[in-house]
Amino acid sequence: PPLLILDEAFDGLDEASRDALAAALADEAPTIVQVAHRLEDVEAVAPTKAVVLRGDGSAAVGDWDAVRGEALAVLEREGDAVKTAPPPRPDPKSVGRGARKSWGRRRGAFDGEPSREVVRFDGVSVDYGGRRVFPGGLSFSLRAGEWIAVTGPNGCGKSTLVDLITGDNVLGFRQNLTLFGRRKGSGESIWDVKRQIGLLFPRSHEDYLAYADPSGGRGLGRSGAGASSRDVVLSGFYDSVGLYDAPAPGHAAVADAWVDRLGIGDLVSDEPGSFGRLSLGQQKLALLARALVKSPRLLVLDEPTHALSRMSRGRFLSALAAVRDEPDVAVLYVTHRRDEIAALAVDRV
Numbered sequence: 383p384p385l386l387i388l389d390e391a392f393d394g395l396d397e398a399s400r401d402a403l404a405a406a407l408a409d410e411a412p413t414i415v416q417v418a419h420r421l422e423d424v425e426a427v428a429p430t431k432a433v434v435l436r437g438d439g440s441a442a443v444g445d446w447d448a449v450r451g452e453a454l455a456v457l458e459r460e461g462d463a464v465k466t467a468p469p470p471r472p473d474p475k476s477v478g479r480g481a482r483k484s485w486g487r488r489r490g491a492f493d494g495e496p497s498r499e500v501v502r503f504d505g506v507s508v509d510y511g512g513r514r515v516f517p518g519g520l521s522f523s524l525r526a527g528e529w530i531a532v533t534g535p536n537g538c539g540k541s542t543l544v545d546l547i548t549g550d551n552v553l554g555f556r557q558n559l560t561l562f563g564r565r566k567g568s569g570e571s572i573w574d575v576k577r578q579i580g581l582l583f584p585r586s587h588e589d590y591l592a593y594a595d596p597s598g599g600r601g602l603g604r605s606g607a608g609a610s611s612r613d614v615v616l617s618g619f620y621d622s623v624g625l626y627d628a629p630a631p632g633h634a635a636v637a638d639a640w641v642d643r644l645g646i647g648d649l650v651s652d653e654p655g656s657f658g659r660l661s662l663g664q665q666k667l668a669l670l671a672r673a674l675v676k677s678p679r680l681l682v683l684d685e686p687t688h689a690l691s692r693m694s695r696g697r698f699l700s701a702l703a704a705v706r707d708e709p710d711v712a713v714l715y716v717t718h719r720r721d722e723i724a725a726l727a728v729d730r731v
Contacts, residue, residue, distance in 0.1 A: 388416040390689040392423040394533040394584065398425065419691045421457055457692060485687050497563025500680050500712040506560040508542065508551070515539040526679065529713040529728040533720075540716050544684055547714070549575045550684060562679060576621055580673030580681045584688040587665040589623045611650045611657040611668050615641065618672035633675070640671045644701040651699045663694025667701055674705070681705065684716040699725050 386407075392400050404426040407414065418424050424432070434453045442449045504527040507520035516539055524530055532540050545551035546559060549572040559566040562578055613625040615637045629637075641650045646667045649660060657668060666686060673681060683702075687695045699722065705711055715726060723731060 386412045399536045502560040506557045508553040531723045531728040531731045532716045576680045580678035581688045584685045609657045614657045615671045618675040643704045647683045663690045681713045
């Protein structure tokens with residue numbers, strides 16, 4: 383095409399894929415308009431001109447060599463996720479830990495004393511049309527309170543691993559796979575499994591934008607005018623996209639406690655349609671609270687900072703640090719970013 387528009391095209395790619403994309407763009411040499419948050423992404427396409435948005439409504443416009451210094455300064459002012467300190471937290475007694483346990487998790491098939499082992503893979507390997515994922519057999523375990531980062535090149539099986547755990551890949555029933563102390567396929571339903579898991583995917587916000595937008599033609603929130611950010615958080619108790627009835631007694635207090643712990647009280651509102659008016663980074667924070675309100679035994683975060691600016695990434699990682707106080711929550715963090723792995727100080731990679 384004569385004009386190619388790239389919106390965060392390099393985000394979420396491993397190094398080899400980034401290099402391949404940059405080489406392909408150089409070979410084609412169309413007119414390119416690129417939107418990016420990272421200097422290395424901008425320079426991967428050898429820009430000739432740039433528009434640097436300062437964040438105050440003004441912009442620097444000119445040849446790239448002339449405005450590069452300002453672009454670097456703007457990005458540096460946003461801060462670095464690795465250097466961001468966790469937010470202050472309220473007194474743990476005010477959070478209502480007992481209330482969270484009482485009103486949060488519904489175990490179903492997992493009633494009884496919970497296993498400290500949350501996930502176990504023993505030689506797991508799956509086939510897709512003759513292509514084998516984890517050809518050598520993947521074996522690992524994840525225990526309550528542990529944080530594991532999952533990384534690797536595009537196409538290596540990161541999404542498959544997540545889908546096997548969440549139940550979105552039916553091939554898990556053929557594998558030596560144990561979830562929450564129970565062999566996969568031993569009588570539990572997919573919803574029994576999902577009740578134990580808090581999820582945040584790269585495009586989770588899009589489901590809620592369709593739900594929140596009156597033109598989307600879907601369940602438009604309790605008010606009929608679009609989902610409030612508070613309803614999005616509360617929907618985590620029901621594993622639903624949106625809230626279709628008044629929350630159960632106690633749920634609001636638990637949700638408010640998590641909102642306070644994550645330091646996002648400025649983002650959560652009862653105002654109809656308020657979720658759709660948040661920025662992408664702010665929506666991800668509200669969805670993090672949604673994933674946590676039911677006190678999941680496993681928190682799965684799949685590229686949660688995809689397409690976020692440095693400042694938004696920093697705030698997300700700072701909020702996530704509050705989960706370190708939860709000894710019963712295991713975290714599976716999927717990312718390509720080495721700086722995030724270092725910032726989170728995960729137990730294993």
